[in-house]
Amino acid sequence: QTVVTQEPSLTVSPGGTVTLTCASSTGAVTSDYSPNWFQQKPGQAPRALIYATTKRHSWTPARFSGSLLGGKAALTLSGVQPEDEAEYYCLLYFDILQVFGGGTKLTVL
Amino acid sequence: QLQLQESGPGLVKPSETLSLTCTVSGGSLSSSGYYWAWIRQPPGQGLEWIGTFNYGGNTYYNPSLKRRVTISVDTSKNHFSLNLRSVSAGDTATYYCARRARSTGSYAFWGQGTLVTVSS
DSSP: OOOEEEOSEEEEOTTOEEEEEEEETTBOOOGGGOOEEEEEOTTSOOEEEEETTTEEOTTSOTTEEEEEETTEEEEEEESOOGGGOEEEEEEEEETTEEEEOOOEEEEEO | OOEEEEESOSEEOTTSOEEEEEEEESSOTTOTTEEEEEEEEOTTSOOEEEEEEETTSOEEEOTTTTTTEEEEEETTTTEEEEEEOSOOGGGOEEEEEEEEETTTOOEEEEOOOEEEEEOO
16 A cells, blocks of 8 residues: 655744655655645645646745655745645655645644 | 535435535536546545546546445536445545646645535
8 A cells, every 4th residue: 555654743933944745655756756735724625736746836825845855755835924834735646546645734833 | 717516415324325426617527638536534634535537538546445436427517426335434524526637737626625424
């Protein structure tokens, strides 16, 4: 069974920088897995932030960036705002199989 | 603007079939270049991909659910459906429908989700 792992929780100060990662049980994550990142706030549907590892949607603030880091997919938030407090999920594509990570609860404190 | 809206019973008995519909407005299920999916989220837990189809007739299911799941489409009504058979309490979740563009691989559009509880 393919498992995608994220940090369960992270805390960052307003204005700070934080990196969330997304690892695969199958080995190093590459761009072939087309990493996606989503933000979800309580009571809301997920909102797409990043696709194809690094690409931002038109509505994604520039402070969000995607990359590959040490064999994992990564989402970096620079200049964190209070409204960035949310759950963040990554999604990896394994051919026809799609697997979400368990999510990272980001607290802005 | 594309909108997706899930509908169906909010309560299903154990061992019965969960049936949901996703109605699409502002776009067509017949358009090429898109995949349509069901994704669920148990209360307080993460997201789980259930299955995906495209207009070309290709349908893919999560292997963990494949024995119990059928996704079907009615292009005349511009909606698609989820049937999940033999449900148990573990199938209690908010069920979302979503659209992914082939060009981006991104689920950019989601319905608001509908909570389905499995309980007698």
